[in-house]
Amino acid sequence: MTTDTLTTNIVVASDKNYLNYLDIVLKSLLAHHQSFNVFILNTGDISPEWMEERQQFFAQRQSSLYSAYINQNELQRYRQSDYITQATYLRYYIAELFACSQSNRWLYLDCDIVINGDIFRPFEDKRFSQFSLGAVQDPFVSNLAQHRFRQGDYFNAGVLYINADRWAGTTEQLIHLTEKLQETLVYGDQDVLNVYFHEQWFAIDWRYNCQPEHFLSGSVNAENTSPDLIHFVGSVKPLAKSQFVCSVQKAVDLFKFYDKITYQTILENPIGFFKFILRSK
Template structure:
């Protein structure tokens, strides 16, 4: 963990807050949600000086302005890393027919881009909310491991271990990775992951995540699920369960899956948690999603409404789904 001194603290001879580096890989559509993730980290860790690294293929001027506002409002640092899309052109087949953005591959570049500033960096997906202190994570000694990771859901782990023939019978969700930069670089994890994608990619269900699991098998440390508490909103809404139900002490709640907490149309309690941190961020003037935005969300919304016995509304959204998908 590196230490930064702000100018005033240095002049007074007062020790500064510990500085902790966090990285995100986003496109312009995800800055709103990343803003909520960032403010949730700050709100629950007032004694930490954060340096946020944003990896993107491009950053709109409005988002650059909001990042500057974030720095001024909370006293954090932000660093934009522009990634040339051509770097990942060879992986386009993994993203053209799925909901994955090419930005998922940008996380492979993080260690090389931050190595001059820190030897530890936490990667987070932008659909995560922090609801507790990260002091324990910051104090964790990862000097002997390439990355600290969190197990994926049990069902996913069983399926992916069988499909990928993982001998350790362990599989992690790559939405949270606490990286040891020096060991990552020394072991050429980025290069080996790219090689796995190019040579074995056809068998990967989750492209870079599967590749990272293959490359890091037996080399990563698995830590408590509170650091990547996977919460699937689809499962709740299929049962018309609208309460946020957490088991244990979650620190990072990861809303993995196709439905996100910024969708007001879900009527799920997770909206309230997201809106709390969203309202604190410089992106607060960007509204949450009042209606489904694409045909996949429309279809799910139709299904959820039917579960609530709102038949007419369900049929209306199914009609909209059909129109959006088949363009008639």
């Protein structure tokens, strides 16, 4: 299987424990885009029936949904801690998918994300052809007094605009670097990716990876502010029965909206119809 050269390819890594959140990613993608491919990196615990049910909805947006199987044994070498599970290391295997498409445009997304606009625009940045990836600076790690793996700017690895021409062939090198640094990693593979791609990435606008820290710091405070992608980093997720501060609650409500709405309702409306404005008041 190969795709058109202009097609954007999206990779999401997940397991059966995050299917509710994976659905939110997929629904919100279909609400704002068409003509793209999604590859779900998984270790085989997402059933074929689950995939087949959603593939029919993707076809209605001239898009495709694929399961990309990685043997669970591959992940046993990685340590997990707190909310950083072995599944997060699935993104190391993105390069194994490049043969499926002639396009060099690959977008990696964590599954605790909701899309709220056109997230393909960063691919048009003239810097894209010059670097391995584009990403948003991590506001939390950047504000720490110190972090041993922060070499200048430090990016959040939950949203990665990948240039396949430059990223290709990195899987074994990332694995080797992880084995070397594993005893001292704080943020798992995100630390490894920052070390490996130091000076090989360019910074994009925070609107393409808006995190709770952006809400808390006041970045999302202007009238009609509307981030195109919201990423709920951290151990407490938006569908949990938890209390959130008022500014963050706005993002939580958007996750809950997509959790409840059906695929069919989304497809009955035009692309971009479900655009939410996160007002300051």
